[in-house]
Amino acid sequence: MNIVSVNYATLGDLKKGSYIVIDGEPCRIVEITRAKTGKHGSAKAHVVAISVFTGQKKTLVAPVDTRVQVPIIEKRLGQILADMGDVVQIMDMETYDTFEVEKPTDDEQLVSKLQPGVTVEYWIIMGRPKIMRVRSS
Numbered sequence: 001m002n003i004v005s006v007n008y009a010t011l012g013d014l015k016k017g018s019y020i021v022i023d024g025e026p027c028r029i030v031e032i033t034r035a036k037t038g039k040h041g042s043a044k045a046h047v048v049a050i051s052v053f054t055g056q057k058k059t060l061v062a063p064v065d066t067r068v069q070v071p072i073i074e075k076r077l078g079q080i081l082a083d084m085g086d087v088v089q090i091m092d093m094e095t096y097d098t099f100e101v102e103k104p105t106d107d108e109q110l111v112s113k114l115q116p117g118v119t120v121e122y123w124i125i126m127g128r129p130k131i132m133r134v135r136s137s
Helices: 108-113
Strands: 006-010 019-022 025-035 044-051 057-063 067-071 073-084 087-092 098-102 119-125 128-134
Touching: 019 044, 019 057, 087 128, 098 128, 108 128
Parallel strands: none
Antiparallel strands: 006 067, 019 025, 019 067, 025 044, 044 057, 073 087, 073 119, 087 098, 119 128
């Protein structure tokens, strides 16, 4: 898995649905507003984002020309080998590496489909894997 897992972007270039790192946590932007300020100030951006891993709401207010971290998201396929309660064991379909991933807590429909033998799409974000969806066979 990657060690360097962030890029940099200007805050003004990001839009709703983009990903950003706030307080060291990868987040998906759900709302972004830009406000022009007075004669000598710079335009500000107000970002509301939801953490990918914890689901917590995070906010950021900064000038639009601020450089911010953007997580590199690696999308991969894997097969579930074992269901071990709150954790599932996955084998990567390309490298055949096996590892354990916590089950998502925010999507009950997804959790009900996680059974041994099922192919899933998982994302590696900042070195941490997260199951995103079940792939149909």
